[in-house]
Amino acid sequence: MKVLLSIKPEYVEEIINGTKKFEYRKRIFKKKVDSVIIYSTMPVGKIIGEFTIDKIINDTPIEIWRKTSSYSGISKDSFLEYFSGRDDGFAIKIKRFIKYDKPINPRDFDKDFTPPPII
Numbered sequence: 001m002k003v004l005l006s007i008k009p010e011y012v013e014e015i016i017n018g019t020k021k022f023e024y025r026k027r028i029f030k031k032k033v034d035s036v037i038i039y040s041t042m043p044v045g046k047i048i049g050e051f052t053i054d055k056i057i058n059d060t061p062i063e064i065w066r067k068t069s070s071y072s073g074i075s076k077d078s079f080l081e082y083f084s085g086r087d088d089g090f091a092i093k094i095k096r097f098i099k100y101d102k103p104i105n106p107r108d109f110d111k112d113f114t115p116p117p118i119i
Helices: 009-016 061-071 076-082
Strands: 002-007 022-025 035-040 046-059 089-104
Touching (some): 002 009, 009 035, 046 061, 061 076
Antiparallel strands (some): 022 089
């Protein structure tokens, strides 16, 4: 199964250049997901590629940071701010990233497209 995730453009760039190998989330999928389609939020506003999931780490934010910081693609301050007040979180390890040759405007297929929230 595939899911569509909204990711901020600065983090999408980190995924593209390989410095971000973990995508952090406060909540995780309810069903088994193998692949993530990346919607780069505004001002890009396009689907730019996808990645397969290696594994998902569920732990406290401090432990997630300890395990993933080398390939976080995000500052520690931003990471801690994102998980502020949370007892646990998730780190999705990117296995294989595929950048689409041409980004897709989802509104070309659905004029009422609403991007998923960043959670």
